[in-house]
Amino acid sequence: MPKAATAASQTLDVTSGLRSSDIEGYYQDLHRHPELSFQEHRTAGILAERLRGAGYAVTTGVGGTGVVGVLANGDGPVVWLRGDMDALPVTExxxxxxxxxxxxxMHAxxxxxxxTWLTFAAEALAAARETWSGTLVxxxxPAxxxxxxxxxxxxxxxQERFPRPDAxxxxxxxxxxxxxVSHTPGLIMSSADDVEIVVHGVGGHGSRPEATVDPVVTAAYIVTRLQTVVSREVSASDAVVLTTGQFNAGQRPNIIxxxxxxxxNLRxxxxxxxxxxxxAIRRIAEGECQAAGCPTPPEVTIGASFPATVNDAALDADITSVHRELFGKAGVVDFGPAMGSEDFSLLVPAGVPYDFWFVPSTSGATWQAAAGQELSEKITGVPGNHSPLFAPDLSALLPGVRTLVGAALHELGGTGRPRDR
Structure with missing residues (x-):
């Protein structure tokens, strides 16, 4: 039997006892009670309780509200499975x-x-520990x-307090x-940077603009000029997205x-x-402020940053094979690199291979009703991540558990290729 088929068949056996009603009830409870970044106390508590009940040694409060469960099960590789917990400031x-x-x-x-995927995968693997050997983390x-x-x-x-992973x-x-399931070897998600620009003007009465330096007009010129960065300063073959998502100024209509x-936001x-x-952002901000006669140069600050997510190609090929056995050859696609970003790779110790993939969740009826024929056209026609209408179909719950279990068993079940430990 091929190795990938072994991991896939093990996965089906390990998850055969899962009841859809249990998974759905757990997910719906989490969806009703979303928590913002670093405020995931309820969610973390629920996850920690379930992991303890399954036999994991659980540490809470890691990095604020993070949860780490460790299940040592004999000699073998160490596998980390990660799920993020926070919601968004979006009205559902x-x-x-x-x-x-x-x-x-909202969990937008x-x-x-x-x-949900993480919890039920962890429980299923713990219940079937006779089928694998190693350590599952x-x-x-949070956040x-x-x-x-x-x-x-x-x-x-x-990376120091818990067993070092092999994958x-x-x-x-x-x-x-x-x-x-969507797999992409190598680059799968883009880097992202939040950038704040503060324009310093000279305030005053709205009736006497000549006595001021209006930062609103200057900032508006900056926004407009920034639109030329992607279209005129970057090659058409380079993937770049530059978005102005915030513009804040003033308290009253008659006060400059x-x-x-x-x-x-830069991707x-x-x-x-x-x-x-x-x-280019710095140059344009400084140039427009100088042209407007601002009393001081603008402040340009880089805030939160996400690195690019780059899958280990060999590991991704292995896990893709497992998922093809689970969902059929046509069930695994490649969406290509996304402009979205993740901090997942920051968790991974240097030199350790990782693999990250997407589990689509649009219901069949919604997908069929979306306009267009090409994948890229139809995806823009259905509610996506961060939308107040984002509503993953419940039928994606069990497949998402199985994708995690299959990946873990590929390593822990002895079907993965040998690596330096």
């Missing part, structure tokens, strides 16, 4: 019977589904959305037809404020391109 409009009960907060990125990570969760866990000793796995819910603040897939765009 799905109309679901299990919609968020927290005003202005599907991290409730990630915790389960990580509930992925804020960009600080992985760094906080690492700063709190994640690390993660996955993310995404728009796309349910029942598929003394400053204006812009919040930008790139190449470090040289990233530096070129950041340099």
């Amino acid at each position: 409009t799905t109309g679901l019977p299990y919609a968020s009960t927290v005003d202005g907060v 990125c599907g991290h409730d589904m990630h915790v 389960v990580i509930g990570q 992925e959305e804020a960009g600080g969760g992985a760094n906080a866990m690492v700063a709190d000793g994640l 690390v796995f993660g996955q993310h819910v995404a728009p796309g037809p349910v029942g598929f 404020p003394a400053e204006a603040r812009l919040g930008l 790139t897939q190449d470090m040289a391109v990233r530096e070129r765009v950041l340099s």
Whole structure:
């Protein structure tokens, strides 16, 4: 029997006793009670309790609200499974019977589904520990959305306090037809940088603009000029997205404020391109402020940053084979590198291979109703991550458990290729 088929058949056996009603009930409870970054106390408590009940040695409060469960099961490799826990400041409009009960907060990125997958995969593997040997480490990570969760866990000793992994796995819910899995070897997610620009003007009365230096007009020129960075300063073959997501200035219509603040988000897939765009942002901000006669240069600050997520190609090929055995050859697709970003790779110790993939979750009816024929067209026509309408189909729950279990068993079940330990 081929190795990949062994891991896949083991996965089906290990997860055969899972009841959809149990998984759905757990997920719906998490969805009703979303928690923002570094506030995931309830979610972390639920995850920790379930892991303890399954026999894991559990440590809480790692990096703030992080949870780490360790199940030592004899000699063998060490595998880390990671799921993030935080929600977003989004008001849900799905109309679901299990919609968020927290005003202005929603699991709009599907991290409730990630915790569900992680919990049931951990429990299934613990219940079937006679089928594998090694150490399984389960990580509930806080604050992925804020960009600080992985760094906080690492700063709190994640890589030193717990067994060093031989492989690390993660996955993310995404728009796309349910029942598929998307694997991309190498680069799968882009780097991201938040950039703040503070424009310093001279405030005054709205009736006497000649006595002021209006930072609102200057900031507006900056926003407009920034649109030329991607279209005129970056090669068409380079993937770049530059978004102005925040523009804050003033308190009253008849007062010209003394400053204006812009919040930008930059997505790139190449470090040289990233530096070129950041340099252009600084140059444009400084140039427009100088042209307007601002009394001081603008402040340009880089805030939260995410590195690019780059899968180990050999490990990804192995796990892709397992998932093909689980879902059929046509059930595994390659969406290609996404412009979205993750801090998943920051958890991984240097030199350790990792693999990250997507689990699409759009219901069949919604997918069929979306306009267009090509995948890229239809994905833009269905609610995606960060949308107040994002509602993963419940039929994606069990497949997401199996993808994690299959990856873990490929390593722990003795079907993975030997690596330096």
